[in-house]
Amino acid sequence: MSIEVKNITKFYKDQKALNNVSFSIKKGEIVGFLGPNGAGKSTMMKIITGFITASEGEVLVSNYNVKTDKLAAQKHIGYLPEHNPLYLEMYVKEYLLFNASIYKIPKVEVEKIIKKVGLTPEAHKKIKQLSKGYRQRVGLAAALLHNPNVLILDEPTTGLDPNQLIDIRALIKEIGKNKTVLFSTHIMQEVDAICDRVILINKGEIVADENLIELKKNQAQVIEVEFDYKIEKQFIETIPHLKCAENIYDTSWLLTFNTSKDMRPAVFDFAHDNGLKTLQLNTKNKNLESLFQELIPN
Template sequence: MSIEVKNITKFYKDQKALNNVSFSIKKGEIVGFLGPNGAGKSTMMKIITGFITPSEGDVLVCDYNIKTNKLNVQKHIGYFPEHNPLYLEMYVKEYLLFNASIYKIPKIEVEKIIKKVGLTSEADKKIKQLSKGYRQRVGLAAALLHNPDVLILDEPTTGLDPNQLIEIRSLIKEIGKNKTVLFSTHIMQEVDAICNRVILINKGQIIADENLVELKKNQEQIIEVEFDFRIEKQFIKTIPNLKSADNIHDTSWILTFNTTKDMRPAVFDFAHDNGLKTLKINTKNKNLESLFQELIPN
């Protein structure tokens, strides 16, 4: 196993942040660590990286125990912390060369990493001049410099605009082809876009551990649609594979289909055949969303 977490408990004075947490991650997996703010995600990641010490339990990374062999654990880990601390007055290449000197990494490797994460055009700029998306790339580059086997990414997509999100998602997926990635987020769409497994944590406890491929096998598809005119439910029911239809407001409907096939074309065809215009249409991953809502209610 690349990561083995065994019965980890963490107290901050009288507050229990983690309660007997256990899970393991195999080499090559991209695992989403999903949960609401304050669930214990960052605490668990800091324990895995050796940044803080657990009150109870053990963590092994690439067979090294964090308690007895912290240095070797950290050699195998690339860590992207939640707030991505950077020296803003340094130039991008200067900052990465500085980090490389700590690991005694040749300059040529820095050039390779700059190219790999798409920073070539920004390499000679000061970090404070960069957009949030490029700053995230600098953080990822620093985490990758020593070619770690395991990447720990704590909220790497927070605050990015849609274009930056797509770029960072693609970069993480590419990196994940050759490394084990534990990816922390509170956004379900990020897990669905990047990961092949999800671990759900709430109030310091693991409450679900699911393979996304298995989760999606029998998933129901939800489509939220708004037409330009009201229509009776009996007509809506003529759409193929429709399991249920709920009129949520005037001309807006929530349609649930018992198929993974994209049913948006069928909804568009229905609208056309009934002389309607489709003003809005959105799809949702019911299983992942419902799993989150069922296990972590508001």
């Protein structure tokens, strides 16, 4: 495994930020670390990178213990923190060459990274002249310079405009083909667009760990329908493939089906056969958003 998190607990004085958190991530996975603000995402990432230490438990990165063999572990980690720290007065290429000198990396590798992350047109500009999207690219370039096995990205798309979002998403997906990527966010659409798997954290505890392909494959088909008259549940239950029916309000029903076949025509047929009109009909298939709402209510 590229990342192994074992029974991590973290206290800040009397406040427990993480409670017995465990998960593992293998090479080639892009994992979304999803949760509301204050859930413990950034704390967990700082522990993985060795920036802060856990109160209990251990973390292994490429089989190195982050606590007892921190420098060896950090050689395998590229980290883009939430507030991307950059020297704004430096030129892009100058900044990356400076970072390369710390790692004792040949200058030719800087040129390769600049091209890889799409910074070639901006390489001779000062960082303060760049848009936020390009500043994020500079941060990614710096994180990738030493060719780490593991990439830790803390809220990398916050504040980007739609075009910048598309570019950064594509870049992260490309990077994730041969690296392990742990991607922290509170935006579910980002996880859907980029990740193979999602780990949900709330109040310092893991509440779900799901493969997104399996989650989508196993979606329940849910239809919300409003008729023009009230109807008894026993009649609703005659609709084929119906798993359950919930009367949510007056003439409105939430119908869950155990088939992938589109059941909206069957609902229309049911209404017609029983002399009803459908005033409203919406599909509400279970997805990442509904899973989040189910496990992390307001």
